[in-house]
Amino acid sequence: VTSTIQGECYRSFQDAYPEDWQDILDTFDETRIASGPPLTVAQRSQEFTRLTKKVTSMLDLATAKHGFEAVLLMCGKVVNQDASIGYIHTTPGAEEFWASRCRADENTMVGHFKAHV
16 A cells, blocks of 8 residues: 555545544554553553653643643653653642642652652
């Protein structure tokens, strides 16, 4: 299949599902990842980074559009593979949450969360 035909198919798919095409592709990708073979450490790290960008973007959009605030703390749970995988994000209205409510900085919170999971 040529790239021209692939492009035409992609545009037809977008035209057929104008409101949902991106969600359909995201769901397909998530299903492919979940049902595929185990990931290497590098692949897990890449997937984690992709997920953090996606979730952060959603939170930031909700903050801008609706005035919602959020704190997000994520880490991997595979002990030997995910030691370096940890992420924390706060929206502008929640920037002091960890320090004021948990009495800890962001790095400490990531460490506590990794130990928890």
